Amino acid sequence: MYTVKEIFYTLQGEGAQAGRSAVFCRFAGCNLWSGREQDRATAQCTFCDTDFIGVNEDGGKFTTAAALAQRISDTWLGTGGVPYVVFTGGEPLLQLDDGLIAAMHAVGFEVGVESNGTLPAPAGIDWLCISPKGSNALVQMCGQELKLVYPQLNALPESFATLDFEHFYLQPMDSAAQQSNTAACIRYCMAHPQWQLSLQTHKLSGIR
Ligand SMILES: C[S@@+](CC[C@H](N)C(=O)[O-])C[C@H]1O[C@@H](n2cnc3c(N)ncnc32)[C@H](O)[C@@H]1O
Ligand SMILES: Nc1nc2[nH]cc(C(=O)O)c2c(=O)[nH]1
Ligand code: SF4
Ligand SMILES: [Mg+2]
Numbered sequence: 001m002y003t004v005k006e007i008f009y010t011l012q013g014e015g016a017q018a019g020r021s022a023v024f025c026r027f028a029g030c031n032l033w034s035g036r037e038q039d040r041a042t043a044q045c046t047f048c049d050t051d052f053i054g055v056n057e058d059g060g061k062f063t064t065a066a067a068l069a070q071r072i073s074d075t076w077l078g079t080g081g082v083p084y085v086v087f088t089g090g091e092p093l094l095q096l097d098d099g100l101i102a103a104m105h106a107v108g109f110e111v112g113v114e115s116n117g118t119l120p121a122p123a124g125i126d127w128l129c130i131s132p133k134g135s136n137a138l139v140q141m142c143g144q145e146l147k148l149v150y151p152q153l154n155a156l157p158e159s160f161a162t163l164d165f166e167h168f169y170l171q172p173m174d175s176a177a178q179q180s181n182t183a184a185c186i187r188y189c190m191a192h193p194q195w196q197l198s199l200q201t202h203k204l205s206g207i208r
Contacts, residue, residue, distance in 0.1 A: 001061055001062070001063055002027070002061070002062040002065075002068050002095050002100070003027065003028040003029065003055060003059075003061055003095070004025060004026065004027055004028065004055065004059040004060055004061070004062065004068065005026045005027065005028045005051075005052050005053070005054065005055060005056055005059045005089075005090065006024075006026045006056045006058045006059045007023065007024065007025050007026070007058050007059060007060075007071060007072060007075050008023070008024050008058055008075065008208055009021070009022075009023050009024075009075050009076060009077050010022065010024060010202065010207055010208045011201075011202065011207060012084075012086060012112070013200050013201045013202030013203065013205075013207070014129075014147065014169075014171060014198050014199075014200055014201070014202075015129055015145050015147050015167070015169050015171075015198050016144070016145050016167045016169070017084075017112065017127060018198070018199075018201050019201070020084060021078050021081065021084065022084045022085065022086045022112065023072050023075045023076050023083075023084070023085045023086070023109075024085075024086050024088060024208075025068075025072055025085055025086070025087050025088070025092075026050075026052060026059070026088050026089055026090060027052070027087065027088070027089040027090045027091070027092050027094065027095045027096070028052055028053065028054060028055060028059070028089070028090055029052065029053075029089065029090045029091065029094055029095075030045070030048075030052055030089055030090045030091040030094075030116075031044075031091050031094060031116075031118060031119070032044040032045035032091065032116060032118065032133055032136060033045050033046075033048055035048075035051065035052050035053040035090075036053070044133065044134065044136050045116065045133040045134065045136070046134075047149065047173055047174075047175060049174050050089075050090070052089050052090035065097070065099040065100040065102070065103040066103050068100060068103070069100065069103035069104050069106070069107050069109075070107070072085050072104065072107075072109070073107040073108075073109070076109075082108075082109075082110055083107075083108055083109045083110070084109060084110045084112060085104055085109050085110075085111055085112065086112040086113070086114060087111070087112070087113045087114070088113070088114040089114075091115065091116055091118075091119065092113055092114065092115060093113070093115050093119040093120070093121060093122075093140075094119065096113065096122065097122060098122050098123070098124065101122060101123075101124045101125065102124070105124070110126040110127065111124070111125050111126045111127070112125070112126065112127040112128075112129065113125050113127070113128050113129065114129050114131065115128070115129070115130055115131070115140065116130075116131055116132070116133045116136070117130040117131065117132050117133075117138045117139060117140045117141075118133070118136050118137065118138070118139055118140075119139060119140065120139055120140055121140050121143070125143075127144050127145070128140070128142075128143030128144055128145070129143065129144065129145040129146075129147050130143050130145070130146050130147070130165070131146075131147045131148065131149060131171075132146070132148060132155050132160060133149075133152075133155065134152055134153075134154040134155050135154040135155070138160075141163050141164060142163065142164035142165065143164075143165055144165065144166050144167065145165060145166065145167040145168075145169065146160055146163060146165040146167070146168050146169070147169040147170075147171055147198055148160060148168075148169065148170055148171065149171050149172075149173050150170040150171065150172060150173060150181065150184065150185050150188065151173065151181060151184055152173070157170065157188065157192065157195060161192075161194060161195075167196070168194050168195045168196065169195065169196050169197070169198035170185040170188055170189060170195050170196075170197060170198065171185070171197075171198040171199070171200065172184075172185045172199070172200075174200065174203070182199075185197055
């Protein structure tokens with residue numbers, strides 16, 4: 001059973017695939033925060049910008065991979081190009097499995113994933129973005145993109161710079177200090193050109 005908060009068609013807002021049409025499939029639940037505001041301060045991840053509790057009208061509970069893949073495929077509204085799904089959450093690696101990846105490939109989709117890196121990723125993901133969270137041990141140490149929310153006192157860019165990723169991004173932490181966080185990202189990227197700036201362009205443009 002897959003528990004999905006919401007499924008929607010938009011543009012990927014972040015990282016190297018920013019601007020690409022994608023169906024977002026947001027799984028419910030996370031291993032680093034309950035999602036309840038009263039638990040935020042004591043959670044293992046405290047700066048989350050996302051509601052991932054429960055199931056919205058555009059989500060649902062799916063008993064088979066084929067049924068979820070069909071719903072995702074029906075949500076794709078593009079003509080031409082390569083259909084793309086981004087599994088996110090919450091933490092998608094609590095639920096994403098080999099069967100769902102195979103089912104997405106069977107309906108012609110490339111598979112992207114946004115994960116906190118604390119769980120091992122199944123094989124077959126086409127674009128794996130890992131976003132480390134504070135002092136939580138990183139288990140998944142390779143992928144296409146490492147996208148670090150910055151600044152985090154217990155997760156310095158230097159500690160990830162030699163891992164096996166093709167792209168390294170700093171993404172300003174969206175908080176009351178967002179302006180200064182953005183300035184700090186820009187300074188760090190300019191001093192360490194291995195790192196590139198990722199802005200959350202869906203927020204800037206007002207899309208979902
Ligand atoms: C909501 S998370 C879900 C996926 C997964 N649990 C993770 O943390 O990567 C999706 C992306 O948003 C980023 N993110 C979460 N809160 C943020 C914030 N306050 N500012 C900037 N990026 C944030 C995460 O680091 C991750 O790259
Ligand atoms: N447009 C858009 N791009 C995104 N990139 C990562 C997102 C996420 O919440 O995982 C996200 C999101 O929620 N919307
Ligand atoms: S790990 Fe991801 S989904 Fe979980 S609380 Fe942190 S940012 Fe949100
Ligand atoms: Mg988001």
